[in-house]
Amino acid sequence: MAWLKSSLALTFLLLSAVTVTCALSDAQVDEWLRSRDSALKPLTLTRRDASGIKPRHLRPYAPVKRDITPPDVGQVSTFNGDPQPSRNGNGGLFSGDDTNHPIDVQNPDNVAGPPTDSGVVPNLKWSFSLSHTRLLKGGWVREQAITDLPPSVDFAAAELRLAPNAYRELHWHRVAEWGYILNGTGRISAIDETGRSFISDVVGPRNGNDPDIYYFPPGVPHSIQALDEGLEILILFTDGNFDRLGTTFMLSDWLARTPLQIVAQNFGLNVSDLQNIPKADPYIVPATVPPPPLGHAGDGAPKSPVGTVPSPYVFSLSKQPRQQAKGGWVKIQDSATNFPVSKQVASALVFVEPNGLRELHWHVKDEWLYIIHGHGRATAFAGGSTSRTFDFQAGDTGVFPNSYGHYIKNLSPTEPLIFLEIFKDERFVDFSATQWLALTPPQVVADLLNISVATVQKFSKDKQVIVA
Ligand SMILES: *[C@@H]1O[C@H](CO)[C@@H](O)[C@H](O)[C@H]1NC(C)=O
Numbered sequence: 001m002a003w004l005k006s007s008l009a010l011t012f013l014l015l016s017a018v019t020v021t022c023a024l025s026d027a028q029v030d031e032w033l034r035s036r037d038s039a040l041k042p043l044t045l046t047r048r049d050a051s052g053i054k055p056r057h058l059r060p061y062a063p064v065k066r067d068i069t070p071p072d073v074g075q076v077s078t079f080n081g082d083p084q085p086s087r088n089g090n091g092g093l094f095s096g097d098d099t100n101h102p103i104d105v106q107n108p109d110n111v112a113g114p115p116t117d118s119g120v121v122p123n124l125k126w127s128f129s130l131s132h133t134r135l136l137k138g139g140w141v142r143e144q145a146i147t148d149l150p151p152s153v154d155f156a157a158a159e160l161r162l163a164p165n166a167y168r169e170l171h172w173h174r175v176a177e178w179g180y181i182l183n184g185t186g187r188i189s190a191i192d193e194t195g196r197s198f199i200s201d202v203v204g205p206r207n208g209n210d211p212d213i214y215y216f217p218p219g220v221p222h223s224i225q226a227l228d229e230g231l232e233i234l235i236l237f238t239d240g241n242f243d244r245l246g247t248t249f250m251l252s253d254w255l256a257r258t259p260l261q262i263v264a265q266n267f268g269l270n271v272s273d274l275q276n277i278p279k280a281d282p283y284i285v286p287a288t289v290p291p292p293p294l295g296h297a298g299d300g301a302p303k304s305p306v307g308t309v310p311s312p313y314v315f316s317l318s319k320q321p322r323q324q325a326k327g328g329w330v331k332i333q334d335s336a337t338n339f340p341v342s343k344q345v346a347s348a349l350v351f352v353e354p355n356g357l358r359e360l361h362w363h364v365k366d367e368w369l370y371i372i373h374g375h376g377r378a379t380a381f382a383g384g385s386t387s388r389t390f391d392f393q394a395g396d397t398g399v400f401p402n403s404y405g406h407y408i409k410n411l412s413p414t415e416p417l418i419f420l421e422i423f424k425d426e427r428f429v430d431f432s433a434t435q436w437l438a439l440t441p442p443q444v445v446a447d448l449l450n451i452s453v454a455t456v457q458k459f460s461k462d463k464q465v466i467v468a
């Protein structure tokens with residue numbers, strides 16, 4: 001067998017050498033395949049022929065057209081829309097039905113990552129498009145939990161869409177809930193543990209203004225209702241294992257699971273008053289009467305004898321100035337600086353100009369990422385000579401575990417990249433690689449990176465956040 005293997009390998013090499021300069025015709029490849037072990041043929045060849053689909057043959061070697069010009073500096077391989085597991089003479093081609101082509105097109109760095117990628121980094125990306133969507137009367141919801149993206153320990157998330165005037169039913173959670181209004185208008189109400197009340201409208205991005213954020217501490221019971229535009233929210237929960245029992249508590253579900261006589265006595269009612277309460281939690285419920293319009297949250301709302309909550313549950317990003325950077329801007333929201341109640345969630349809304357770069361940095365907590373707009377690329381450095389590059393687009397989520405070094409690059413020369421960085425923390429914290437090097441004695445950096453002191457002195461002493 002050994003001689004057979006080596007003679008095959010030799011033929012392979014010879015063919016490789018030939019095909020580099022002159023591509024084989026399909027007929028030549030067919031002939032070559034047939035002359036050898038049938039196991040070398042793509043299993044689908046016959047079926048594909050019979051189905052009338054033009055067969056894509058298993059080629060021993062063929063040069064792939066791509067936009068990498070040597071030396072390989074790690075740019076994305078575009079492969080002109082046909083990603084192949086081949087880069088710099090390594091790898092080979094897909095043989096046909098062995099890949100999910102549309103997913104490859106969105107993730108060229110999974111197929112042919114930069115040569116700097118190394119070792120095994122677990123998957124750190126999840127697209128809501130891979131989640132099951134629950135279709136309900138008055139909206140839909142889809143979730144990302146730890147079962148979808150195991151490294152997302154600190155957060156589970158959901159996208160929730162409510163039709164005009166529809167309700168998310170009354171409920172509370174064991175964990176904190178943080179919401180970012182993606183679209184439309186809505187109204188939320190809640191009380192704290194002393195009975196102080198809160199009611200407020202929330203609005204999505206409009207007229208160039210950034211949207212509202214809300215936060216409910218663990219246990220705080222609340223309602224959410226869409227107003228006449230409908231409402232879409234990105235919701236985060238401060239536990240990746242969100243679907244485990246004992247995390248979410250719907251009021252209607254509770255009442256349906258309690259003897260009705262007890263419910264009646266509790267509320268000081270007759271059993272007959274409660275004959276029609278829901279038998280199961282409907283999750284989303286259409287409204288019977290339209291609510292007071294936007295800006296009239298208080299109309300008809302009961303007043304609590306002990307007043308309103310001291311610290312609002314809503315934060316308007318539109319009222320916060322943008323922190324300008326060379327390559328974009330950022331708005332940071334956290335409990336320590338501007339949204340006191342949000343003790344367990346800090347966030348940054350990041351806008352990266354075309355071709356801009358969220359600089360090399362790391363955090364002291366897991367980062368949960370959500371892409372609002374555009375196309376990005378990020379490499380997660382896990383220490384120990386291990387890193388992996390991911391591609392992101394709108395609707396994708398990701399996680400950079402605590403302390404992993406990373407950047408996020410806007411891949412578009414024309415479109416901005418907009419995303420959220422979210423942390424289970426009372427303060428937004430990041431370390432900038434550039435700032436660190438600029439504030440280290442230059443000779444130290446020069447010696448350790450083998451660059452000149454003059455080069456080290458170009459590094460910015462200020463955090464750049466986003467580089468042009
Ligand atoms: C909100 O939804 C409407 C209707 O689908 C759409 O036209 C609009 O562009 C959306 N706005 C944003 C900010 O996504």
Ligand SMILES: *[C@@H]1O[C@H](CO)[C@@H](O)[C@H](O)[C@H]1NC(C)=O
Binds near residue numbers: 268269270
């Ligand atoms: C219950 O119904 C009875 C008879 O209709 C009535 O007399 C009573 O006041 C009701 N109690 C409450 C708490 O509504």
Ligand SMILES: *[C@@H]1O[C@H](CO)[C@@H](O)[C@H](O)[C@H]1NC(C)=O
Binds near residue numbers: 450
């Ligand atoms: C530093 O760079 C020079 C050439 O630029 C090279 O000769 C030298 O080996 C490098 N030193 C280290 C420690 O890599």
